[in-house]
Amino acid sequence: MKAMNSFFVKSVLGTISMLFALSISAASVQDDMSREAIAERIKPLGKHYVAGESSAAEESSGPRSGQQVYDKYCTACHTSGVMGAPKRNNAADWQPRLDQGMETVLKHAVEGFNAMPPKGTCSDCSEEEIQAAINYMTEEI
Missing domain, CATH: 1.10.760.10 (Cytochrome c-like domain)
Incomplete structure (x- = not known):
């Protein structure tokens, strides 16, 4: 019985510590869910231009x-x-x-x-x- 109680206590403690770790992880994930953080993560790495189209820089700078x-x-x-x-x-x-x-x-x-x-x-x-x-x-x- 003593071994069974020890196993039960270890299981409960393991579950609690895992839940605690997940809640900390979830909190850090939640912090990264702001619109600014998301926009930063998904912003384009570069730009491309199709032949025959002018870039925005060319258009805005005049002829x-x-x-x-x-x-x-x-x-x-x-x-x-x-x-x-x-x-x-x-x-x-x-x-x-x-x-x-x-x-x-x-x-x-x-x-x-x-x-x-x-x-x-x-x-x-x-x-x-x-x-x-x-x-x-x-x-x-």
Whole structure:
């Protein structure tokens, strides 16, 4: 009987200590259930952008400069002259185009012409940004 009582006491004490530990654990979990704590735990680790969409930073900062557009979208073709693209600040390449008038140059850049697709590779560029890129590519001519 004494052994049975000892077992019973140990079982009851073990159960009480386990419940006590769970209540402490539950309290700490409850502390972490605030809206701020949850928001912190589930916040995104990074951001992604889909091709053709501009980032919020680009949208909020206003129009991109000619150099920004050129560096990001135009440089691949207009640095080396791929498929007849006029190279930046190369008067021999640009003069025949500029002789047609800036309106025509802009129209060709926006609508596409020969191997150049509409707006080059910058589908989200405004006409003003395309014009700025043209100005950047021809500024020293």
